[in-house]
Amino acid sequence: MPRVVILRLGHRPERDKRITTHVGLTARALGAEGMLLASNDKGIKNAIEDVAERWGGKFYVENDVSWKGEIKKWKEQGGKVCHLSMYGINLPDATEEIKGCEKLMIVVGAEKVPSEIYDLADWNVAVGNQPHSEVAAVALTMDRIAQEEPLKKEFGDAELTIVPMECGKRVIDNKKRE
Numbered sequence: 227m228p229r230v231v232i233l234r235l236g237h238r239p240e241r242d243k244r245i246t247t248h249v250g251l252t253a254r255a256l257g258a259e260g261m262l263l264a265s266n267d268k269g270i271k272n273a274i275e276d277v278a279e280r281w282g283g284k285f286y287v288e289n290d291v292s293w294k295g296e297i298k299k300w301k302e303q304g305g306k307v308c309h310l311s312m313y314g315i316n317l318p319d320a321t322e323e324i325k326g327c328e329k330l331m332i333v334v335g336a337e338k339v340p341s342e343i344y345d346l347a348d349w350n351v352a353v354g355n356q357p358h359s360e361v362a363a364v365a366l367t368m369d370r371i372a373q374e375e376p377l378k379k380e381f382g383d384a385e386l387t388i389v390p391m392e393c394g395k396r397v398i399d400n401k402k403r404e
């Protein structure tokens with residue numbers, strides 16, 4: 227799988243807190259390295275980085291970035307950009323090509339995204355051509371482009387680790403074991 231960064235556009239702090247947090251948490255869980263938030267909401271950064279600190283890995287959130295600046299920088303560094311939109315080409319028809327790149331920025335909107343994004347993106351990709359959710363779109367895309375099973379990813383330096391079991395809950399507190 228390429229290195230993946232999420233660019234979240236159009237986040238409205240008064241109504242999108244939960245969904246933007248879920249975009250970040252889902253991307254982290256499936257192997258992205260970070261999320262760039264093109265709005266000012268430090269609470270999102272704090273909430274996601276707090277989870278990452280307890281559950282491991284090195285996921286970061288950058289607050290209040292310039293979306294255009296970040297896309298430009300990413301492309302100058304050889305990265306590719308995949309904008310998720312129900313109007314794009316269908317994911318199964320783009321997966322093989324996307325899998326081949328080294329650095330991938332996945333762009334997801336909230337409200338309507340600036341039309342310029344469609345031209346700046348290397349791929350405008352629909353996760354099926356029906357409206358649904360940015361969380362589902364990120365999850366399915368990351369799952370489809372993964373080379374290894376993303377649900378078995380291990381997170382280093384975790385304070386907390388779950389022991390999967392058929393029934394019940396077991397969480398290891400790694401701090402207590404030190």
Ligand SMILES: C[S@@+](CC[C@H](N)C(=O)[O-])C[C@H]1O[C@@H](n2cnc3c(N)ncnc32)[C@H](O)[C@@H]1O
Pocket residue numbers: 309310311312313333334335336337338339351352353354355356357358359360361363
């Ligand atoms: C709830 S939708 C709102 C879309 C907005 N009304 C518009 O017309 O662009 C928010 C985001 O979810 C993602 N999304 C929703 N359905 C999608 C689909 N079928 N395929 C890919 N992305 C999707 C897109 O990134 C979109 O910007």
